[in-house]
Amino acid sequence: MTNNKRPAWDEYFLKLAMLASERSTCPRMHCGCVFVKDRFVLATGYNGSLPGHPHCEDVGCLVVDNHCVRTNHAEINALTQAAVHGVNIKGATAYITNMSCTTCAKALIAAGIKRVVVFSDFHDTLATQFYTQSGVEIAKLDIPGRTINYDIEKYASARKTENSK
Ligand SMILES: [Zn+2]
Numbered sequence: 001m002t003n004n005k006r007p008a009w010d011e012y013f014l015k016l017a018m019l020a021s022e023r024s025t026c027p028r029m030h031c032g033c034v035f036v037k038d039r040f041v042l043a044t045g046y047n048g049s050l051p052g053h054p055h056c057e058d059v060g061c062l063v064v065d066n067h068c069v070r071t072n073h074a075e076i077n078a079l080t081q082a083a084v085h086g087v088n089i090k091g092a093t094a095y096i097t098n099m100s101c102t103t104c105a106k107a108l109i110a111a112g113i114k115r116v117v118v119f120s121d122f123h124d125t126l127a128t129q130f131y132t133q134s135g136v137e138i139a140k141l142d143i144p145g146r147t148i149n150y151d152i153e154k155y156a157s158a159r160k161t162e163n164s165k
């Protein structure tokens with residue numbers, strides 16, 4: 001089915017967060033995070049193991065107190081990507097598939113994130129309380145459309161490759 005509705009900005013960046021989450025490697029949670037300022041993508045992250053370490057989906061989760069601790073969460077990985085590349089995220093909006101855990105919320109607040117956009121909740125968290133007390137705006141949206149609408153048959157100037165038939 002083709003849906004030609006042009007996404008609003010919040011929907012567009014939330015969809016990018018969903019795309020990032022496709023790289024997640026922990027079967028207990030797939031989460032994506034995108035930092036955006038002035039409609040410019042500053043950094044992206046998904047929950048995954050440390051570089052060079054084994055993935056949950058290959059060796060199983062490492063569960064402590066009912067949480068898998070093998071992975072860094074999407075927000076932390078987006079923060080570390082920004083840090084590694086020297087990108088200033090102060091004042092940015094965080095588009096996250098799920099409401100942060102308490103630890104990630106505190107990290108984003110300390111890094112100067114001013115707005116958080118999510119479509120799903122995360123249970124047992126003080127994130128909303130911390131965000132609110134720190135003046136961070138929270139927007140909960142409906143889940144964006146889960147399909148990418150690119151109809152290669154329709155666009156006359158798009159050349160098909162062997163793999164895109
Ligand atoms: Zn895991």
Ligand SMILES: [Zn+2]
Nearest residue numbers: 073100101104
């Ligand atoms: Zn977290």
